[in-house]
Amino acid sequence: MDKRKNRFFNTTGPCNPEDHYMLPPEERLVGTQLHRYIGDKLYWVLHAPRQTGKTTFLQSWMREINSGSEAVSCYVSVETCQGVPEAERAIPIICDAVRRWAEKNDLPVPAIEDETPQSQLNSILGNWAKLTAPKPLIVLFDEVDVLQGDALISFLRQLRDGFAGRGVEKFPVSIALVGMRDLKDYITAAKGGVPVNPGSPFNIKADSGTLSNFQKDDIARLFAQRTAETGQQITPEALDYVYDQSRGQPWLVNSLFMRATMRILDGESTEPVTIEHIREAREQMIQARETHLDALAYRLENPQIRSVMETLITGEPDPLMAQGEAFRLCMDLGLVAIEKGGPVVANPIYREVIAREITFGAQMAIPAPEWKWQKSDGTLDMDALLREFQAFWQNNSEIWEQKLDYPEAFPHLLLMAFLQRVTNGHGRIEREYAAGRGRMDLAVEYNGAWNIIEIKLLRQGRNFETVMAEGLKQTLGYRDNFFPIRPSQDRNRTEASCYLLIFDRRLDKPAWSERLKWITTEAVTVLGC
Structure with a gap:
């Protein structure tokens, strides 16, 4: 009997070729x-x-x-x-x-x-x-x-x-x-x-x-071993999604494959693995807080690591960050990578884990929504949700800010906690944050409908109109990058609702009556907070 017939994708301890698919x-x-x-x-x-x-x-x-x-x-x-x-x-x-x-x-x-x-x-x-x-x-x-x-x-x-x-x-x-x-x-x-x-x-x-991490071809070669032994295929879209979400981090790749083939699908199944199987595996993995991801969450208690994460979340440029010991520590731990010449969180799964971990306390403290936040078709009523968030921000932000460990990223974190509390894990939030971009991007999917959200900070010495002009271009740019020009994506791109949230972080902030804004433009709804 060929021992390789019973091999599997390993996530616990060293791999060996007799028991595990491996490169x-x-x-x-x-x-x-x-x-x-x-x-x-x-x-x-x-x-x-x-x-x-x-x-x-x-x-x-x-x-x-x-x-x-x-x-x-x-x-x-x-x-x-x-x-x-x-x-x-x-x-x-x-x-x-x-x-x-x-x-x-x-x-x-x-x-x-x-x-x-x-x-x-x-x-x-x-x-x-x-x-x-x-x-x-x-x-x-x-x-x-x-x-x-x-x-x-x-x-x-x-x-x-x-x-x-x-x-x-x-x-x-x-x-x-x-x-x-x-x-x-x-x-x-x-x-x-x-x-x-x-x-x-x-x-x-x-x-x-x-x-180094796996490259795209490596991930395909790894799953090809299972195909050769069991006949189970994987779609090209699913392979692309595995790489996109993991950026080739070996444990993440193996964990996604293991959950998709052994838990979502029966281990003996020859049904092809699709992108939906991998998405479900991703969510299961994050919610299960497996050891690898739990260790990542634990790292966030380190003040050095928190300082780097805060800079990445806010997107504010910091010319000294990459020179510090904290940044080198994050690089060595695999938490941060360099993409297009700038620092980013190493992969989207880490971004999601980090966001959920540091907003968990706030999320648990936000009351369950009692107002109507869904439309009749089951999609999010994002206008209603964000109006409620503006009210929540006005009533709670000044007190809550004193209690959280990320003062610079506080607006971003509170909004993410609010979104997570409302969607309750049933929707999907794609997060983009990287130092030096001066913004944070969110794409929220719920029951098939997408909403694009851009977050910017209004700093001392700047005015709302200038930040709004920058933000409008950035919001539409993020939307266009998120939905590239492909026939299959045209509908998502045109139907996605876009929002720009500008948080006033100036010392001489105006009264709430002036600070809270709701401005509707042709393509983007702008909120002042």
Whole structure:
């Protein structure tokens, strides 16, 4: 029986080709030269966001090396050192992980000699190199980003001390350090934020590599494996939507495919996967708060990350943002990407998770709508909804603003919470936000009808008329980009209602009677708030 008949799309732990549909992870390596690391005795770093395939790659490469006769490769996770900043405790834990890995894989087990933690790791790796001779030893250390403080510094120093004498019978000829961030970031954190200098304890790395996301062709190749084994097809529109929503993030791609094939459709079904199946999978995934997305929500508690997200949500230009440590952290964690030369949230699914997470408290505090917000055909009465929002804004904004953590993005967040509360998850909200554009774009679909909403802020020194003129062009531009000129989209484009909301954020705001506006133009309804 062919074992591959029962394979599935994996979202939990490393992938292996016997159980899971997968692509060779080494195809996505950027900035690395695997063929050199053993022969040239190089130490190197691999960093990429969580659940992009780092551990899958390490274990795959380890198996490839060990299947030959040139070297012995081993994989050691230091994750058990999480929350242990003291070298006296962490180093023995790492040494024990080395011994347990050797035992589990029927390799000679190196002894832990009676030495201080400051030299214990160096000693055990040297002993292990003797036991694996005449083959050279390669060690792949995973989850290095959990190390902190003195534990990290001691770990790196002991590897550096062994580097000069590395070789067969002496010390591992090649070591990889793998985690979410580049090594310089670990060192900076361990030194209390002091930047790296030439005397840093690991100045011997040859490369810093990373793993890229899937490309469109990769996503098609991945699902093609299921088609080959089961006959189940996927429509081109569904494949495009998977890429558009995930931007190729490996866990998101696998999760969308897994839910569509195993939960929305029966795992044995050969019914083609359509874009509607993928949309349902997306919504299920977001609502289920799976571990990957839950970790993303947890990251938003970090003030550094909040500061970057606020700039992206408001769209306000900030020339210093990309130079800061907070922005680099968001890039390393895979929360932010660069598109068309500017920073954006990495993909639409993350945008949705972030928006829902940071508006959840406000959404729960907004009373259930008692006014009529649907038309007789079941679509949203957006005029009625936004008039109610204007009243809600007038009655609550000044008090609520003092309670939320995102003061600059407060208008955007309160409007999104209001929309989410009314639609109650049954409609669809597409969100576009990126730094430097000076606006936020929303497209709201409910029972087949679309509404385009543009949000702009009226800042000190500007006037309503100028901001309105800018916003009208931007609103129609967003509508035209959202509904490209295709025969199948012409009706959606012409029938979509467009709204421009301008929030007055000036210090010398006029009275509410002047601030609240409702202006109808030929194509766009303008609201002053």
